Amino acid sequence: MPNRSIISTDKAPAAIGTYSQAVKVGDTVYLSGQIPLDPATMALVDGDMRAQIERVFNNLAAVCEAAGGSLRNIVKLNIFLTDLGHFALVNEVMAEFLAEPYPARAAIGVAALPKDAGVEMDAVMVID
Secondary structure, three states: OOOEEEEEEOOOOOOOOOOOEEEOOOOOOEEEEEOOOOOOOOOOOOOHHHHHHHHHHHHHHHHHHOOOOOOHHEEEEEEEEEOOHHHHHHHHHHHHHOOOOOEEEEEOOOOOOOHHEEEEEEEEEEEE
């Protein structure tokens, strides 16, 4: 089994199940899915879908930083939406948080997400 370390930060929501916020194996970090929970209250953020998407990126950024990287180190991003009608908005907000070259990505429509969130994202990051 390769050497691995568990990544945890209070600047992102605590795990609400049997998982870690992220696991680092070598120079690769696997980030668990983040939903738009405020890490201070563990409640969904108030506001519209933009607010939810921004909170998810902020949560991912906090976990990336705890692992010694940043959003720029993400090489693969998975986006789960309960309404694919928000796809253009995700692209708009993503461009505010990330710069080219963008990571590889998938966007998947799902029936439901934990805590009735409208969006969830997970990622793979490589620390150079």
